[in-house]
Amino acid sequence: MPDTREVARTQPPLxxxxxxxxxxxxxxxxxxxxxxxxxxxxxxVFGHLPIGDLDNDLTRQHAGEPLGERIVVAGRVxxxxxxxxxxxxxxxxxxxAAGRYLHAVDDHPAPLDPNFSGAGxxxxxxxxxxxxxxxxxxxxxWRNHPNAxxxxxxxxxxxxxxxxxxxxxxxYFPNDPLFPHDPIFNSIPDEPARxxxxxxFDLELTEPEWALGYxxxxxxxxxHSTPFxxxx
Amino acid sequence: MSAxxxxxxxxxxxxxxxxxxxxxxxxxxxxxxxxxxxGDHIELRVQVLDGEGAPVPDALIELYQADADGRYAQxxxxxxxxxxxxxxxxxxxxxxxxxxxxxxxxxxSAAGNQAxxxxxxxxxxxxxxxxxTRIYFDGDPDLASDxxxxxxxxxxxxxxxxxxxxxxxxxWSFVIRLQGDGETVFFDL
Numbered sequence: 327m328p329d330t331r332e333v334a335r336t337q338p339p340l341x342x343x344x345x346x347x348x349x350x351x352x353x354x355x356x357x358x359x360x361x362x363x364x365x366x367x368x369x370x371v372f373g374h375l376p377i378g379d380l381d382n383d384l385t386r387q388h389a390g391e392p393l394g395e396r397i398v399v400a401g402r403v404x405x406x407x408x409x410x411x412x413x414x415x416x417x418x419x420x421x422x423a424a425g426r427y428l429h430a431v432d433d434h435p436a437p438l439d440p441n442f443s444g445a446g447x448x449x450x451x452x453x454x455x456x457x458x459x460x461x462x463x464x465x466x467x468w469r470n471h472p473n474a475x476x477x478x479x480x481x482x483x484x485x486x487x488x489x490x491x492x493x494x495x496x497x498y499f500p501n502d503p504l505f506p507h508d509p510i511f512n513s514i515p516d517e518p519a520r521x522x523x524x525x526x527f528d529l530e531l532t533e534p535e536w537a538l539g540y541x542x543x544x545x546x547x548x549x550h551s552t553p554f555x556x557x558x
Numbered sequence: 559m560s561a562x563x564x565x566x567x568x569x570x571x572x573x574x575x576x577x578x579x580x581x582x583x584x585x586x587x588x589x590x591x592x593x594x595x596x597g598d599h600i601e602l603r604v605q606v607l608d609g610e611g612a613p614v615p616d617a618l619i620e621l622y623q624a625d626a627d628g629r630y631a632q633x634x635x636x637x638x639x640x641x642x643x644x645x646x647x648x649x650x651x652x653x654x655x656x657x658x659x660x661x662x663x664x665x666x667s668a669a670g671n672q673a674x675x676x677x678x679x680x681x682x683x684x685x686x687x688x689x690x691t692r693i694y695f696d697g698d699p700d701l702a703s704d705x706x707x708x709x710x711x712x713x714x715x716x717x718x719x720x721x722x723x724x725x726x727x728x729x730w731s732f733v734i735r736l737q738g739d740g741e742t743v744f745f746d747l
Binding site: 336337338339340342345347348349350351352353354355357358359360361363364367368370371406407408417418419421427428429431432443444445481483489490492493494495496510511513514516519520522523544545546547 | 677737743
């Protein structure tokens with residue numbers, strides 16, 4: 327199990343002023359550590375979240391095919407002890423190839439794609455593996471600072487086996503020139519931890535004459551692992 | 559080193575402002591207990607305010623609670639869907655969302671009997687990782703002996719209390735102040 331100091335460097339702080347939205351939203355008082363005997367809660371039950379056959383293929387949710395570069399995104403979900411996390415819900419959402427989200431608040435003047443919604447969900451298999459087919463998302467501007475652009479990314483949401491293993495993160499793509507300029511990516515102090523959010527091109531996952539493959543493995547906190555930050 | 563070789567939990571990143579079509583397109587997740595579930599049926603309103611007291615209109619609230627007997631739903635329950643104990647809703651322009659549920663029972667645990675409470679996981683733009691808090695119910699006689707509240711400084715305990723909405727029977731309101739005066743107590747799990 328990693329020590330607390332390592333964990334603190336691999337998770338972003340709550341207050342990170344270069345990402346402006348943290349300034350009025352980050353709690354300012356120290357978090358109160360809940361001892362494990364209070365927090366030993368299994369993950370919620372999701373019987374009321376049925377998953378459809380095409381929910382893991384974002385290119386087949388409409389009458390036609392979406393525009394953009396078709397890709398496979400797959401990986402393995404495991405816990406901090408290296409054990410597979412089977413049968414856990416993986417949800418993802420993203421903008422389209424032009425960098426536009428199917429969202430009322432997104433006013434980026436890039437086209438929506440009538441054949442792409444950008445949301446998917448699946449369950450991991452018995453070995454903790456998941457696989458999605460989608461379109462490579464575009465970069466897009468935001469108003470955090472002058473000429474601010476987000477690197478292309480796919481949002482991920484997972485529950486794992488316990489209430490504290492909840493993870494919401496973003497997967498990036500190799501060699502994105504926007505990395506040095508993105509405060510959300512750079513909010514993570516530890517450089518190797520940042521690098522682990524970058525998917526890896528994978529020829530094994532690549533389907534001949536059809537789609538490039540990207541591997542994104544995910545590690546979830548265990549049930550009794552260390553807290554986010556060391557407390558005084 | 560790839561993540562496959564790592565024993566360190568993957569870093570969190572903000573849910574951002576555009577999660578609705580991915581995580582919050584299912585209104586049914588506002589209903590945590592069916593009408594025939596045993597217990598005291600309530601509406602639980604949760605409002606999120608920022609450091610200036612302004613409503614946070616793009617937060618995602620996840621609630622997780624025990625049933626009226628203080629038990630958490632099990633995957634193999636023989637009455638699936640009747641009581642899920644899990645809810646997920648986005649806040650609206652007023653920073654608020656409303657769940658229909660039942661009042662949980664006191665929870666027996668290794669740490670002793672805990673007063674009735676609802677676990678909260680909060681995500682939003684401007685939060686680089688989720689934060690956790692708990693909703694207790696004002697006036698509950700078990701509050702005085704709750705072992706977790708005992709870890710919270712006296713003058714901050716009331717930030718964890720839902721209160722009955724004036725003039726609306728069966729409605730409870732809980733306000734989450736992210737920062738500043740009356741800042742809600744948040745927990746590290």
